[in-house]
Amino acid sequence: MKFSVCSTLFALIAVVSAQVAPSSGKNEVIRQRDDRVKRSLETKRSLKSCYSKATLTMYWIPKEGDKDMLNNGKTVTLSGSKNKKLKTTSGSTIAKVSKTTYEKFQMEGTGLLKNGVMVNLDSGNDTFMKVNRKKSPYGLGSEENNRLVPWISVASNDLRKGTKLYIKQLDGLKLPDGKKHNGCVRVDDEGWSFSGCQLDFFVLQFSAYKKLDDMIPNKVTVQQKDCKILDYVTSSVKKWAVL
Template sequence: MTLLFLALLLMATFAHALPYCHKSSKLTQYWIPKEGEQDMRNDGTSVLLDGSKTKQLLNSKGDVIAKVSKTTFEKFQMEGTGLLRSGTMVNLGTDLNSFIKLDRIVTPYGLGTSNGLVPWVSVASNDIKKGSLLYIKELDGLKLPDNKIHNGCVRVDDRGWSLTRCHIDFFVLQFKSYKALATVIPDHVTIELSKTCVIQDYVTESVKKWAIL
C-alpha cells in the first residue's frame, strides 16, 4: 500500500466520521407550534398562541399570508415552522421576517433543509452531513406519546440557526410530545453513524388528525 493511497484512505475515513464530541452530544427537541394551542417561550414559560392579531406573516414579496398574534409570530420565528388554524403551514423564507406557504401534500410536517421533515425521525445538526443515518442508543426502546416504540434510528434532515457544535435537535412534531418526552430523554446522548439503521414510521391517525391532513 503506497503512502498516497493510505493518506487518501484515511482522509475518506475521517470525512465520514462524526466529531468525537458526539459520544456525548447535546440533545434538544423541536416541534411545530400551532396557532391557538399552548406552547412555551424561549425562557421556558408557558404561553398561549392566541390573542390580538397584530403581526403579519409576509412572504418575500411583502404579501400578507395571514395575521397572527405577537406570541404566535415569535414562536413561528423560533421554530422556523408554524401551523395556522386554517390548516395552512408556513416556513421561514429567506430571513426571519419572511415566510413561505408549504405544500401540505409534499411536506405535511414541515420543511427541513430542502426536504420534508418526518416526526420522530428527522433531526437537525450543523456538523453532521445531511442525509446521514444515525443510531442514538438512548432513543432505542423509547415509548413515544402514541405508544409506538422507537428503534433509535434517525436521519439528519435539517439545520438549526441556534444549534451549537455537537448538538442534535430531535423533531417531535407537537409541543405536547416535547412535554411528554422531556422528562424521559437525557440531555446528552451517544450518537453513531449507521449504514444498517432502518427508519420506522411513527405517524399515527391521531397525529394526522392534529396536523389536519
C-alpha cells in the first residue's frame, strides 16, 4: 500500500508541475523538493515485520596463529604442522598451513596469513585466490568489488546490497578497540548458512567476537534508515590485520 501511495504522490507532483509550467528556477526548487520527499519516503519504508526481532550472529576472519573456534564450539589455535597447501585454480601454491587452519579458512571462506596475505575461496571449496588488500583490506563481500568493513558490514540473504540499517542494540555499544558504535550498519555480504530475517555482523576478529558475545543479544530490532556510517578502525586493528 505504501508503494501505491508513493507512486500516486509522485504522479500528482509531476502533473501539477507540468500544468503550472514554472520558470527554470522554480523547476529546480520543485525538483529538489521532490527528491527530498522521495528520499524521505524511501527511508521510512519498513522492513519485513520479522526484523523487529531479527536474529543477529557474528562472523570474523580467521588468522593463522590466532585462537579460533570450531563448529562444535571448541577453541583451538590455528597452528601446527604445515602440511596442507592453499592452492589456486591453476594449481599453484599460495602457502602451506596446518590442517586446522586450512579447515577454518574453508569454513569461513577466507583467512589471513601471518605474513599479511589474505585468501578467499575461489572456485569450489578447495581452491583459493589472493585478495587485493589495496582494494579490500578487510576482505571481500558478496561481490568482488564489494569490500567488507569491520563493525559496519553485515551479511543478509533477503536485503539489497548497500542498504543501511539501524540496529538499536548496537547503539552505544563499546567495541573492543574502545570506540562506541552508533548502531548504523550496511548490507555488504550474504551468508550461506542461514535464511532470511537474520543478519551476520562482521566483527573482524575472533577475539572481538569473544568480547561482544555476551554484550549483544541474539535478537535485535532493525530499521532501514539513512544513518551515518562511522569509522571504527584504529591503529591496533590495522596492526592485527597486517596493514
